[in-house]
Amino acid sequence: MKPTVHDIAxxxxxxxxxxxxxxxxxxxxxxxxxxxxxxxxxxLGFVRDVAAANLAKSRVYTFAFxxxxxxxxxxxxLRGELEAVRRxxxxxxxxxxLIDVPAFDAEALASxxxxxxxxxxxxxxxxxxxxxxxxxxxxxxxxxGLAAVTVVSDLMNSSRAxxxxxxxxxxxxxxxxxxxxxxxRRDGPILPVAGSLQVQDHRERLxxxxxxxxxxxxxxxxxxxxxxxxxxxxxxxxxxxxxxxHPELAGIYSFGAGNRGxxxxxxxxxxxxxxxxxxxxxxxxxxxxxxxxxxxxxxNQDAGHEVRSAIRVLKAKADGAGVVVAQERIRIDIFLKExxx
Amino acid sequence: MKPTVHDIAxxxxxxxxxxxxxxxxxxxxxxxxxxxxxxxxxxLGFVRDVAAANLAKSRVYTFAFxxxxxxxxxxxxLRGELEAVRRxxxxxxxxxxLIDVPAFDAEALASxxxxxxxxxxxxxxxxxxxxxxxxxxxxxxxxxGLAAVTVVSDLMNSSRAxxxxxxxxxxxxxxxxxxxxxxxRRDGPILPVAGSLQVQDHRERLxxxxxxxxxxxxxxxxxxxxxxxxxxxxxxxxxxxxxxxHPELAGIYSFGAGNRGxxxxxxxxxxxxxxxxxxxxxxxxxxxxxxxxxxxxxxNQDAGHEVRSAIRVLKAKADGAGVVVAQERIRIDIFLKExxx
DNA sequence: GAGGATTTGAGGTACGTAAATCAGAATTTT
DNA sequence: AAAATTCTGATTTACGTACCTCAAATCCTC
Numbered sequence: 001m002k003p004t005v006h007d008i009a010x011x012x013x014x015x016x017x018x019x020x021x022x023x024x025x026x027x028x029x030x031x032x033x034x035x036x037x038x039x040x041x042x043x044l045g046f047v048r049d050v051a052a053a054n055l056a057k058s059r060v061y062t063f064a065f066x067x068x069x070x071x072x073x074x075x076x077x078l079r080g081e082l083e084a085v086r087r088x089x090x091x092x093x094x095x096x097x098l099i100d101v102p103a104f105d106a107e108a109l110a111s112x113x114x115x116x117x118x119x120x121x122x123x124x125x126x127x128x129x130x131x132x133x134x135x136x137x138x139x140x141x142x143x144x145g146l147a148a149v150t151v152v153s154d155l156m157n158s159s160r161a162x163x164x165x166x167x168x169x170x171x172x173x174x175x176x177x178x179x180x181x182x183x184x185r186r187d188g189p190i191l192p193v194a195g196s197l198q199v200q201d202h203r204e205r206l207x208x209x210x211x212x213x214x215x216x217x218x219x220x221x222x223x224x225x226x227x228x229x230x231x232x233x234x235x236x237x238x239x240x241x242x243x244x245x246h247p248e249l250a251g252i253y254s255f256g257a258g259n260r261g262x263x264x265x266x267x268x269x270x271x272x273x274x275x276x277x278x279x280x281x282x283x284x285x286x287x288x289x290x291x292x293x294x295x296x297x298x299x300n301q302d303a304g305h306e307v308r309s310a311i312r313v314l315k316a317k318a319d320g321a322g323v324v325v326a327q328e329r330i331r332i333d334i335f336l337k338e339x340x341x
Numbered sequence: 342m343k344p345t346v347h348d349i350a351x352x353x354x355x356x357x358x359x360x361x362x363x364x365x366x367x368x369x370x371x372x373x374x375x376x377x378x379x380x381x382x383x384x385l386g387f388v389r390d391v392a393a394a395n396l397a398k399s400r401v402y403t404f405a406f407x408x409x410x411x412x413x414x415x416x417x418x419l420r421g422e423l424e425a426v427r428r429x430x431x432x433x434x435x436x437x438x439l440i441d442v443p444a445f446d447a448e449a450l451a452s453x454x455x456x457x458x459x460x461x462x463x464x465x466x467x468x469x470x471x472x473x474x475x476x477x478x479x480x481x482x483x484x485x486g487l488a489a490v491t492v493v494s495d496l497m498n499s500s501r502a503x504x505x506x507x508x509x510x511x512x513x514x515x516x517x518x519x520x521x522x523x524x525x526r527r528d529g530p531i532l533p534v535a536g537s538l539q540v541q542d543h544r545e546r547l548x549x550x551x552x553x554x555x556x557x558x559x560x561x562x563x564x565x566x567x568x569x570x571x572x573x574x575x576x577x578x579x580x581x582x583x584x585x586x587h588p589e590l591a592g593i594y595s596f597g598a599g600n601r602g603x604x605x606x607x608x609x610x611x612x613x614x615x616x617x618x619x620x621x622x623x624x625x626x627x628x629x630x631x632x633x634x635x636x637x638x639x640x641n642q643d644a645g646h647e648v649r650s651a652i653r654v655l656k657a658k659a660d661g662a663g664v665v666v667a668q669e670r671i672r673i674d675i676f677l678k679e680x681x682x
Numbered sequence: 683g684a685g686g687a688t689t690t691g692a693g694g695t696a697c698g699t700a701a702a703t704c705a706g707a708a709t710t711t712t
Numbered sequence: 713a714a715a716a717t718t719c720t721g722a723t724t725t726a727c728g729t730a731c732c733t734c735a736a737a738t739c740c741t742c
Contacts, residue, residue: 004698015721020700028719030709047432051392052698055727081667088665091388173679181637184525212679296522304667324429326645329682334675338514338553341670345728356691361730369689371739393728396697688739695732702725709718 003044012040023048050319054093061094063314064116065151065307066126068103072230072257073283074303078152081304089311096311097121104198106131113137116146123147123314125164125307128155130200147317149310152301153201161317164310166301166332168201172208172255174332175278178297179251180217182276188250189221191242191275195230195256205255205280228258236261240268243275254279259286266294282335290337300333344385353381364389391660395434402435404655405457406492406648407467409444413571413598414624415644419493422645430652437652438462445539447472454478457487464488464655466505466648469496471541488658490651493642494542502658505651507642507673509542513549513596515673516619519638520592521558523617529591530562532583532616536571536597546596546621569599577602581609584616595620600627607635623676631678641674 009019014037021029022037029037040046053059065082068075079098086096099116101108109126110133116124117140124141128134128150135158141148142159154163179190192209194202206225213222223242228235235258243249243265252275254262259279266274266289274294279286282300289295309328316323335341350360355378362370363378370378381387394400406423409416420439427437440457442449450467451474457465458481465482469475469491476499482489483500495504520531533550535543547566554563564583569576576599584590584606593616595603600620607615607630615635620627623641630636650669657664676682 005700006698015723016699017701017722018720021720024700026701030719033720049396049698050432051434052396052727053700055390055393055396055729056698056700058700058727084665091391091662093392170680174677177677177679181523181525184522184527186525208679304665308665308668321432324425324645324649327649331672331674331682332680333672334677334680336515336518336675338518338549339511339673339675341672346730347728356693357729358692358731359690362690365730367731371689374690390728393697394730396699397728397730399697399730684742686739686741688737690737691735693733693735696730698727700726703723705720705722707718707720709716711716712714 002049003046004049005046007044008037008040008046011044012036050321059093061092061123061315061318062097062119062121063094063123063125063311064097064099064119064121065310066099066101066109066112066116066124068105068109068127069100070103070230073285074257074281077283078303078307081307085304085307085311092315094311094315104129104196106133110134110137113141117141117144121146122318123149125149125151125310125314127151128153128160130155147314149313151306151310153199162310162313162323162328164306164313164328164330166330168204169208171280171299171332172205172210173212174208174334175205175253175255175297175299176209176212177216178334179253179276179278180213180220182296183217183220183250186250186276188248188275189223189246190251190253191223191239191246191249192225193235193239193252193254193256193262194225194227195258196227197225199256202255209253209255228256228261230257232258232261232264234258234261236265239265243269249275251275252277257281259283259289263289263294282333282340287340290335290340293337296336298335300335301330302333306330343390344387345390346387348385349378349381349387352385353377391662400434402433402464402656402659403438403462404435404464404466404652405438405440405460405462406651407440407442407450407453407457407465409446409450409468410441411444411571411598414600414626415598415622418624419644419648422648426645426648426652433656435652435656445470445537447474451475451478454482458482458485462487463659464490466490466492466651466655468492469494469501471496488655490654492647492651494540503651503654503664503669505647505654505669505671507671509545510549512621512640512673513546513551514553515549515675516546516594516596516638516640517550517553518557519675520594520617520619521554521561523637524558524561524591527591527617529589529616530564530587531592531594532564532580532587532590533566534576534580534593534595534597534603535566535568536599537568538566540597543597550594550596569597569602571598573599573602573605575599575602577606580606584610590616592616593618598622600624600630604630604635623674623681628681631676631681634678637677639676641676642671643674647671 005019009016022034101112106129114137148160149162150160152165226238277295278297280299282298286298346360350357363375442453447470489501490503491501493506567579618636619638621640623639627639
């Protein structure tokens, strides 16, 4: 049925050992012989049985996940998914090491990357911070042959093999469309609430949001962005303040964490007069707010999908195999009260 | 590291052969011995290396996909995904047989199921039709030990192991919320366009749509549902007729196929006066219409995800393994112009 | 406790590939 | 042409599990 190395050897008129040398790029084969083998491989359509190969090699894939020690719901959820996938992956000889780094600390992230490189693992997934130190560490990493994948936050124009996360520009644009259309003819300004504009993702979301708003809803007033630092207390204070300053406040786009504070501020609005609100990341907090009607839509990235995608891609790279592209695209999930999972 | 059958044998104080008999449920082991082995398995946390086992068995998983010979874009897309996954699955010793049946033909589906049963495959995925003949055939199937999975359309309260598809009730509810909110204060009735109310999925979508509309937008007039039979020509005629009958037509919810005709009818509306429209399934047609602004939102089920999910579940059942539940939930994707993939 | 039946042990082969050794052949260098 | 070097073949072992055979041990029944 499916051709094996034995078939290749017979077809090419060489021995098993030679086939092995060619297939695994080992030295000691002259060019003409190598070509004979390669021709046989092509003719028979041989594909290595990865399972059997791994068995023979007793291969264990070792991947590292570098995750910021952030305590917001999203990161906690991501850790949970990682833990769940870990057990599942063990059945495929995949061992996943979790490495914590301080949040927003480019230096720590860079040295974590260097540490992984020293350990000779098969691949790394990490939440990127766009900083020269990180970029340099990443280049060193990929140059030593490690596959690297960014998760949640990307590092564009770098040597990472893949990005398992959403298009934040598109997310911002989507939020603007939804918010603009939900508002309809209702007057009043919109308040954008960021976590921190230091964070690339948040900047992109804001940019997408602004561009669609200017384009499609030019008459709508966009208040200056406030930064809540992903901190519920600060977010609550900022939103309450904005509500006091702008009694006609019609919409809120919250694209950082700390939504617990946002909800508290929203609950203070008189029934039926609260601003149309769109937030990011489906957590227990935003889910409850969605059901209660405090929030109108939640844009979400599926952390579980991101983790599994990162691992699939790392494994494919380690095997030199391809990936199902569509399967690895992380969608911008839009959740309304009606389509909650 | 990971315990092997040898470790189990040593731990239980029995021979390899006995361990093998226990693990594979072969006869010839007394209860006390069996228990010793099982205890050792539990203590050491032994999990069979499926890859090695399959290698030894030269096992090939054979699954059948029974797909209605429907020529709408969605089904064509599903076939495409199946074809793509087929090559990919071959690497995992999974062989997928595609079986065509006439669309909407319960009898044909039932006998296809019976045929699969006769062939002793490992599992079946099929697009269900709720009909006694189908239900009976399914029961026969699962009773002979085959795993069965429904795709796209479910068969509730049956012995299918899994349903790889969306919650159509929730989809209808989601559409109603979006449509209602997009319309805002704009007056005018809404036209629901079904494929056929004979189809369970369409009935469910309509039901969800109606319930939310009555609940949250009670003043909105819902026109009687029209059935386009998933046929572009008929859909176009029906929508054009409705537009003529109701010049104030404000919204359309199209939850069947044949959207090519819907788009044609929409293009006839004066610029800026066309009804807010929500359709199902992201195809080249609906994608173009979304970009052109003829359609306002598309609800989608990811056919590729459904196919892969069905296969993963079938394989897990065949191995007696578990599944990552969250990974197998098919989402209701909401696409706006801004978050198109 | 003899007879038969059942249970268990020991060992082997197989799956498809990796990786190693060693001998012999071919090629290149001197 | 001899020596050194490089290439190739033949063979073996291993990975973890399945499955087979044959013999030995244990059980049960009368």
